[in-house]
Amino acid sequence: xxxxxxxxxxxxxxxxxxxxxxxxxxxxxxxxxxxxxxxxxxxxxxxxxxxxxxxxxxxxxxxxxxxxxxxxxxxxxxxxxxxxxxxxxxxxxxxxxxxxxxxxxxxxxxxxxxxxxxxxxxxxxxxxxxxxxxxxxxxxxxxx
Amino acid sequence: xxxxxxxxxxxxxxxxxxxxxxxxxxxxxxxxxxxxxxxxxxxxxxxxxxxxxxxxxxxxxxxxxxxxxxxxxxxxxxxxxxxxxxxxxxxxxxxxxxxxxxxxxxxxxxxxxxxxxxxxxxxxxxxxxxxxxxxxxxxxxxxxxxxxxxx
Numbered sequence: 001x002x003x004x005x006x007x008x009x010x011x012x013x014x015x016x017x018x019x020x021x022x023x024x025x026x027x028x029x030x031x032x033x034x035x036x037x038x039x040x041x042x043x044x045x046x047x048x049x050x051x052x053x054x055x056x057x058x059x060x061x062x063x064x065x066x067x068x069x070x071x072x073x074x075x076x077x078x079x080x081x082x083x084x085x086x087x088x089x090x091x092x093x094x095x096x097x098x099x100x101x102x103x104x105x106x107x108x109x110x111x112x113x114x115x116x117x118x119x120x121x122x123x124x125x126x127x128x129x130x131x132x133x134x135x136x137x138x139x140x141x142x143x144x
Numbered sequence: 145x146x147x148x149x150x151x152x153x154x155x156x157x158x159x160x161x162x163x164x165x166x167x168x169x170x171x172x173x174x175x176x177x178x179x180x181x182x183x184x185x186x187x188x189x190x191x192x193x194x195x196x197x198x199x200x201x202x203x204x205x206x207x208x209x210x211x212x213x214x215x216x217x218x219x220x221x222x223x224x225x226x227x228x229x230x231x232x233x234x235x236x237x238x239x240x241x242x243x244x245x246x247x248x249x250x251x252x253x254x255x256x257x258x259x260x261x262x263x264x265x266x267x268x269x270x271x272x273x274x275x276x277x278x279x280x281x282x283x284x285x286x287x288x289x290x291x292x293x294x295x
Contacts, residue, residue, distance in 0.1 A: 066176060078183070085235070
């Protein structure tokens with residue numbers, strides 16, 4: 001494991017570069033195929049509305065996958081992630097237009113956990129259309 | 145109807161091995177739009193200290209969730225899957241999943257709670273490789289909404 005960020009160079013409060021991730025219906029169809037999650041709420045508007053959703057929504061696991069890219073791009077080694085958890089608080093609603101939706105992710109180092117293991121806790125914030133879509137979103141990362 | 149508390153602690157038999165293919169990892173990385181070379185280029189992965197291409201952190205969910213089907217579909221437990229939403233998800237890694245891994249999952253019911261008519265089920269999926277070494281544990285919280293509740 002070779003993170004490019006050194007434990008000694010970060011402190012509680014260090015911000016990671018924020019990123020935005022676009023999501024369209026095509027993105028969701030592709031994710032459904034790659035992940036094997038073919039729940040129709042992620043691609044069938046009629047079905048989604050019948051079960052009380054405003055429209056087709058993104059897979060929660062897709063949002064979880066995008067959010068951690070802020071961490072893995074920062075460390076340079078995705079294998080540096082030793083723990084990652086989220087709560088799915090609000091769905092990412094994906095309209096059937098050219099724009100789709102956008103997931104905005106920011107993150108900062110919340111605490112340095114272990115000087116020996118060189119691990120830090122990173123807290124993530126993910127929003128879409130002004131709504132927080134992930135809660136308790138935290139990763140533990142081993143730095144260089 | 146509240147779920148039977150006596151199922152807490154119950155473990156299900158380990159799944160048949162799932163072989164992680166490098167093209168499956170590539171497909172998943174492309175689906176999440178992530179161009180990190182460690183997912184597709186073995187040389188780049190080796191430069192980071194991994195023996196082969198690794199999978200993105202959430203890739204393993206496809207495997208653990210399929211395994212959790214043993215719990216979700218256990219007729220004795222009687223969960224109404226049509227009312228289930230994914231509440232929380234957490235992974236604790238010993239090492240990243242990589243191409244060539246043959247992974248088995250052992251699912252255990254960690255907790256059953258009932259809150260405001262909702263059934264809350266915590267499932268732990270322990271993932272091991274062919275040598276029996278721990279790779280990752282997936283913690284999945286499923287919420288079965290009370291009947292008649294929308295959204």
